[in-house]
Amino acid sequence: MQFLNTFDPVHFLDTVMSLATAFVLGTLIGAERQYRQRTAGLRTNVLVAVGSAAFADLASRLGFPSDAMRVVANIITGVGFIGAGVIMKEGMNVRGLNTAATLWCSAAVGSCAGTDMIAEAALLTFIIIAGNTLLRPIAAAIDRIPLNEMASEMSYEVRLSCNSDVAAQMRDTLIAELEAASYPVSDVIIDHTHNDMAELVAKLVSTSVDPKELDAVTTRLARAAGVTHVTWESSTQD
Incomplete structure (x- = not known):
């Protein structure tokens, strides 16, 4: 069996670590989106993170660093199509931009995890969650500031x-x-x-x-x- 010839316990454990990390971090990001009842919630963010990690890990194992970079570049493009699916236009208003951006960031977390940059993936997850939670009251406060018609473009x-x-x-x-x-x-x-x-x-x-x-x-x-x-x-x- 070809599997017995290609199976490497060390590489397998490395893949398990990468995918598990992507799963956990994607869950943290998706839980916040699910709590706010967004279109792309828990499962979507987890799948994006794990899928990105799987492709990045595969490219890292089978090719050279340049191959991994090409795969990551294609992940960015592919997730862009998924993000476009959650953006909705209602009259003059556009909804879902923040959710689409979060999916894009989930792909970045998965790519970091898939290339064994676990610490960087965790840091990025923290920044994403902080951006979606801690910045919300600041954004709301800015929205309540009256618009200066004389100074604004x-x-x-x-x-x-x-x-x-x-x-x-x-x-x-x-x-x-x-x-x-x-x-x-x-x-x-x-x-x-x-x-x-x-x-x-x-x-x-x-x-x-x-x-x-x-x-x-x-x-x-x-x-x-x-x-x-x-x-x-x-x-x-x-």
């Missing part, structure tokens, strides 16, 4: 709804009002909707806006004949 749009027959005229008026307030316009999109209505969307060039000034502009525009609604909105530039 934002993109701004002014939206105006009016009758279709005055859309062209209101486009010129909209640009004139914004430029008079020192807010140059990069583009104006006119979307003719049903019921003879049109929506104008003006994108501003400036990234520093005084909300009171834009409120004053929208108030003046709302008084024009044929205009039914005017508002402005901002979004972060990422």
Whole structure:
């Protein structure tokens, strides 16, 4: 039997240590995700960690260090596809990015364990769990800080709804009002909707806006004949 010729107790024990380490550390990472009821929980993180360890260990035993590096590089790519599966888009919101990143890190833990870097795998596990737990209250506190519209890099749009027959005229008026307030316009999109209505969307060039000034502009525009609604909105530039 070929198995008897290739079996090496020392190498086998080394593999057992690598896979066991990946299993334990993947369990610690996955338990935190499972507790928070994330899409990729306990079993997924364990399987990613153990699978990465198995491939890295196999490459280390059968090839050269360069071969192990190529296998690890492919593990990174493969886990990226798994991570994409847990990312969901709901309207303007994207969920699952942190869970996908955790899976990616679980693969890194498994790769370290599979290449016999046990201490490094344990350290990485500690950092991952700390990032998912200790940083949560800090992130929540930052989210509660009011956004400074004057200092933040934002993109701004002014939206105006009016009758279709005055859309062209209101486009010129909209640009004139914004430029008079020192807010140059990069583009104006006119979307003719049903019921003879049109929506104008003006994108501003400036990234520093005084909300009171834009409120004053929208108030003046709302008084024009044929205009039914005017508002402005901002979004972060990422």
